[in-house]
Amino acid sequence: MNGLRILALMLFLSMTLSVVGQEEDLLSLIEEDSSEITNYTSSSFKATRVINLHSLENMAAGELDIRIHHRFGFLSGGIYDLFGLDDATIRLGADYGITDQLMIGVGRSSYEKTYDGFIKYKLLRQSTGAKKMPVTMALFSSMAIKTLKPSDPTRENYFSSNLYYAFQVILGRKFSEAFTLQLSPSLVHRNLVETAAEANDVLACGIAGRIKLSKRVSLNSEYIYVLPDQLAEGYYNSFSIGFDIETGGHVFQLHFSNSTSMIEKGFIAENVGRWADGDVHFGFNISRVFNVK
Amino acid sequence: MKNLVIIALMCFAQVITAQKYFSKTGKITFYSDAAGEKIQASNTSASTVLDASTGSIEWAVLIQGFQFEKALMKDHFNENYMESSIYPKAKFKGKIDNPSAVVFSKDGTYNVNVTGQLEMHGVTKTVSVPATFTVKNGIVSAKAEFDILLQDYNIDIPKVVEDNIATKVKLDVFAEYKVMNTTT
DSSP states (O other): OHHHHHHHHHHHHHHHHHHHHHHSOGGGGSOOOGGGSEEEOOOSSSSSBSSSSBOSOOOOTTEEEEEEEEEEEEGGGTGGGTTTTTOEEEEEEEEEESSSSEEEEEEEETGGGEEEEEEEEEEEOOEEESSOBSOEEEEEEEEEEEOSOOSOTTSOOOGGGGEEEEEEEEEEEEOSSSEEEEEEEEEEEESOOSSTTSOSEEEEEEEEEEEEOSSSEEEEEEEEEEOSSSSOTTOOOEEEEEEEEEETTEEEEEEEESOOOOSHHHHHHOOOOOGGGTOOEEEEEEEEEEEOO | OHHHHHHHHHHHHHHHHTOEEEEEEEEEEEEEEOSSOEEEEEEEEEEEEEETTTTEEEEEEEGGGOEESSHHHHHHIIIIISOTTTSOEEEEEEEESSGGGOOTTSOEEEEEEEEEEEEETTEEEEEEEEEEEEEETTEEEEEEEEEEEGGGGTOOOOGGGTTTSOSEEEEEEEEEOEEOOTTO
16 A cells, blocks of 8 residues: 555646656756856957057967057157157067967167067956956066167176066956956066166056957057156156957057057166156057968 | 556656757757858857647847858858847747647657747748758757848948859758756
8 A cells, every 4th residue: 555655646746746857948957057158258358468568368279369569659740740740669579389378579779779579477367167267477688788789888888787577477467358457576687777766677567458349349448657767867667558350360459659669678667758748659460470381 | 557657657748748858959040152252150059948748939149159160151140140238138939830640759850840930130020941850869859051142130231342252141950959957
C-alpha cells in the first residue's frame, strides 16, 4: 500500500514537472555563467593617443599602426602666417602590438630632429566577469635622441647630452560607454638642461578624458600639470582639446594644442606656447592600422 | 504487483518524453561577403536548450564572444554595429513547426522548419528557418543556415564602409546536445 502511494506521488510529480516544463523559460534551466568568462573592457579611447598623451589603449597583438602627427604654427601668427598654416611640425611613427598587453613604437620628429622609441605595457586591464578589475594600468617608458646640431659648437658636446627619458604610469577607467578618464603621473629626465635653475628630473601629472559624442566621434581633452619650481620662466603647462573621428581602419584626430612637440619630453617640459597669448597650434594625428600577423 | 510495474513504467516513459537537451558550446558563425572585404566571426560558447516533448528550442549568445581575424574588426563590431554594451546578447526563442516529425529517440536525420523570435541589437523579429536535427548513436545535434538583413535589426552601415560590409549576412548555427538531468 505504501509503495502504491509513493508511486502515485511520483506519477503526480512527474506530470506537474512536465507541465511546468512547457511554460518555463528553457534557457533558465542552464546556469547563467557570465561569471566564468572575463570580459576585458575595450575601446576606452579610439586610439593609443588621447592627443599628445598616450591613452590607456594599446595596439592588439600583430597590429601595426602607422601614425602621422602634424601641428601647424601658432594661431597667433595671424594673417601674415595664415594663422599658422605656413609652418609645420611633424612626427612620423610606427607602433606595433607584440601581445595584447605589450606595445612598442618608434618615431621621428621634425622638432629638434628627434628620434624616439617607447615601450608600453598594460599591467592591469579593466574587466568584468570572472576576473573583476575596476581600472586599467599601463606602464610607459620612452627615450628620445635629439640630433639637432648643437647650438654652441665650440663647447664639448657629448652624445649623452642629447638623450631624454620619460616614464609614465597610465591609470584610467572607462566609466561608461561615453566617458573615460585617465591620470598619467609622469617623470621626464633630461641629461642636459640649459640653465642650473631648471630641473633635470621633471615631475608632472597628466589628466585626460574623452566623451563619446556618437559611434564614430569623440571629444578628447588633456591637461598636464608640471609641479612647481622645475621649469624656467616662459614654459607653460600643456592643454589640448579636439575630436577623434573614426572611419574603419583610420582614426583622424583633429585638435588645438599649445604644445609644439609631440613626444613626452617636449610637450611636458618644453612648452613655450601659452593659450592666453593665442599660442595655439591647430593639428591632427592620423592613425592607419595594418594587420601584419 | 504487475499493475505497479506498469504504473512505474508509465512514470518512466513520461520522464523520457519530457526529455530536455542542452549545450553550452553551440557554435554560431557569420559571414559577410562584401565586394571589398570578407568578414567572418565565430562564437563557440552559445547556450541552447531543446525540449524534445514540445519541440521548443532556445538560443542565447554573448555578442562580445564573437572572435574575428582582426582585433579592430571585433572592436568595431562591438562598438559601432552591435553596440554590445547596450545589447550584450542575441537570443532566439522558437519551436519546431512540426515537432512530431523528429523522433529524438531514434537515429536519423530530420529536416524541419523552426519558427520563432530572433532578438538582437534591441530588435525582435519573427524568423522561420530550415533546420536539420540529427540523432546519431543517441546524440542529438542541430544545424541551421540562414541569411539575415542587417537593416532589419537597425544595424547601420555608413557609406564609407559600404564596400566592406554586406547588407545580408549568412549565419551558420550548430550544436551538439547533451541530455539535461532534470532531477538536479
